[in-house]
Amino acid sequence: MELGGDISSKKFLLAVSGGADSMVLASLFKIGDLKFEIAHINYHFRDEDSNLDKKIVEDFCKKNDIKFHLKDISEEEKSKMKSLQNWAREVRYDFFFNLLVKENLDFIVTAHHLNDELETFIINLSRGSGIKGLSGIPKNENRILRPLLSFSKSEIYAFAEENKIDFREDKSNQKDDYLRNKIRNQIVPKMEEVFPNFLEKFGESLGYLDTVNRFFQEEIQKTFDEIFVEGNESEFTLNKTILLKKHKTIIIEIIRKLGFTGIEIEKIMSAENGKFFRSSTHEITIKRKEIFCKKRN
Structure with a gap:
């Protein structure tokens, strides 16, 4: 060993x-x-x-x-x-x-x-x-x-x-x-x-899954950096327009990072302006072109 x-x-x-x-x-x-x-x-x-x-x-x-x-x-x-x-x-x-x-x-x-x-x-x-x-x-x-x-x-x-x-x-x-x-x-x-x-x-x-995951996490981080508009760790705004143009897998993982799973993710992806969602870690409000995110205490 x-x-x-x-x-x-x-x-x-x-x-x-x-x-x-x-x-x-x-x-x-x-x-x-x-x-x-x-x-x-x-x-x-x-x-x-x-x-x-x-x-x-x-x-x-x-x-x-x-x-x-x-x-x-x-x-x-x-x-x-x-x-x-x-x-x-x-x-x-x-x-x-x-x-x-x-x-x-x-x-x-x-x-x-x-x-x-x-x-x-x-x-x-x-x-x-x-x-x-x-x-x-x-x-x-x-x-x-x-x-x-x-x-x-x-x-x-x-x-x-x-x-x-x-x-x-x-x-x-x-x-x-x-x-x-x-x-x-x-x-x-x-x-x-x-x-x-x-x-x-x-x-x-x-070992193969780990290699794929490391590549995938790098792509997710690149996307997150691209869609980040402003804010800090507690409150931040994401560019909804750019996010929804990405591959569905990337969109799902970005939303998953905000604490959402399953059918909730699908609802967020198709949500209209003004819709509000709460996960165990975040609260998000859907705007016309942006997603406002707030970390829960």
Whole structure:
């Protein structure tokens, strides 16, 4: 496994849970003699198992003289939780980004892999995502690096076994309590049963989609720059006349960026002067030659 790129001068914060993927990630950084620290969050959702996860990560850091950062989630913090997965993600990345600043580090590194890509693809496909949502988890975005995206879970397990890397299994992943777990435990095994090389071919297709998406996003940005009339991030005006002369796919993606989906996009494209629309992120008013956009609080 190669991480690639000129990264010897950078300092990294690795998100390590104690599972096979993140422990392999930490071992790779150690083998590569890179400058890194490790962050672990103990949510205390699984009683003693959660503490054992913390211990295996902490022991790895002590053994290899790596700075260890721990966030212990209190019962009070958990009482504020509404959606478990969204809340956990918010807590996680708040912790990581605060550490970037405090420790003067360059990047956060996570251990997402090809199986995560497939699960995310299926979820986004079911939600009617555009090409951006179907082109994979970003390898490098907002100071977050994901160097293991090209590797399958089975390859990571094989690497851990071959190199005698200690890790712990999260037994909650075997439960079908969440959509992602249902996809992981029920749908993906069936796909691999029917198509033995499915994951490998999926990775190739995803690479192609990512290339197309990067080209497409460049074209969308060019169009947005062309139709931007005036304003700022909170309120701005777009040239409706120029926009509606573009290819329908470009028009749809521009409007999608304003938080609209499905039939709403079609209505906006044919809306008359004075019509008003509201999405989860924006409010827009259709003028004769322009579209006035206002970001919602």
